Amino acid sequence: xSRFNSTTPExxxxxxxxxxxxxxxxxxxxxxxRLALSLAAxxxxxxxxxxDLGQEIFLKAYRELPGFRGESSFATWLRTVAVSCCxxxxxxxxxxxxxGGLELPLELPDTSKISAFEAADIRDSLNRAMAKLSPADRxxxxxxxxxxESVETVAQVANMSKIGVRVRAHRARxxxxxxxxxxxxxxx
Amino acid sequence: xxxxxxxxxxxxxxxxxxxxxxVAPLEDGFxxxxxxxxxxxxxxxxxxxxxxxxxxxxxxxxxxxxxxLAWTLFAPQTNLDLMGGALGLFDMxxxxxxxxxNLQHLGLLS
Numbered sequence: 228x229s230r231f232n233s234t235t236p237e238x239x240x241x242x243x244x245x246x247x248x249x250x251x252x253x254x255x256x257x258x259x260x261r262l263a264l265s266l267a268a269x270x271x272x273x274x275x276x277x278x279d280l281g282q283e284i285f286l287k288a289y290r291e292l293p294g295f296r297g298e299s300s301f302a303t304w305l306r307t308v309a310v311s312c313c314x315x316x317x318x319x320x321x322x323x324x325x326x327g328g329l330e331l332p333l334e335l336p337d338t339s340k341i342s343a344f345e346a347a348d349i350r351d352s353l354n355r356a357m358a359k360l361s362p363a364d365r366x367x368x369x370x371x372x373x374x375x376e377s378v379e380t381v382a383q384v385a386n387m388s389k390i391g392v393r394v395r396a397h398r399a400r401x402x403x404x405x406x407x408x409x410x411x412x413x414x415x
Numbered sequence: 416x417x418x419x420x421x422x423x424x425x426x427x428x429x430x431x432x433x434x435x436x437x438v439a440p441l442e443d444g445f446x447x448x449x450x451x452x453x454x455x456x457x458x459x460x461x462x463x464x465x466x467x468x469x470x471x472x473x474x475x476x477x478x479x480x481x482x483x484l485a486w487t488l489f490a491p492q493t494n495l496d497l498m499g500g501a502l503g504l505f506d507m508x509x510x511x512x513x514x515x516x517n518l519q520h521l522g523l524l525s
Contacts, residue, residue, distance in 0.1 A: 249450060249453070252450075252453075253446045253449075253450055256445065256446045256449050256450075257446050260442055260445045260446070261438065261442065264438040264441050264442065264445070265435065265436070265438055268435075268436035268438055269436075274440075274441065277436070277438065277441060278441050278445070278448070281441065281445065282445075282448055282449050282452055285449045286449070286452060286453065286456065289453060343434075345430070346430055346431075346433060346434035347434065349427055349430045349431055349434065350430075350431050350434045353427060353428075353431045372428040372431075372432070373428065373431055373432050374432075375432065400421075400424060403424065404424050407424070407427060
């Protein structure tokens, strides 16, 4: 039986995983898989690609784990790794765009004023418009507007300057506005 | 840009932000799939061999370096001092004394 479980302190898990402990790393995956899969679901269009991208995030994390010095929490560090993976994924997807819609259901909060059908429709339209942005612009606008991250956090995890993030976000909003107005009709 | 344009875009972002994909169906057995892929990953190369990929972009340059090194060490006119200098075993002063002799031998220095 594994000596690592849900009560094991995270620092102990990280130290064991850095020494090649597969069980410790598996426990880290269990704790943080939702973070990785949720972020992957913002970019990948299908169930299999979300799963694949989620796995890529943890494979990269495992390879880079020896360089993690514990200056931030493991979750923060993993988010940086995940963002880097998602950017790589977007760059590859730009060369060979994936077809097909999302096969997973949407989770709407109880307080939502729109139906699941409307939400899915808006999401699809937004995704189609976002697919026309550059990978870096799409990453920035997703983290800022859909994940609700601050400019400082996006700059940190995406390895950009704060000004660079603001400029990209401004440019991406302008493009999205134009693209979405074509879909929904110009708003006056 | 008119403020209502931004409000309209923000309302779309808000709706999309609420429409979170339910990833719960993917969570079952996810750890096992990650560990299975980790098991299939090639093992990291020993540290002494990690420099080899750095030569990949310049194989011709790498081959040229090896040829020059081999010529320096094993050419007929090379004596022990020059060989030692090439290997960095002797000081440059002794190399300076030997080099003119070799150049004279090649007919490049009268």
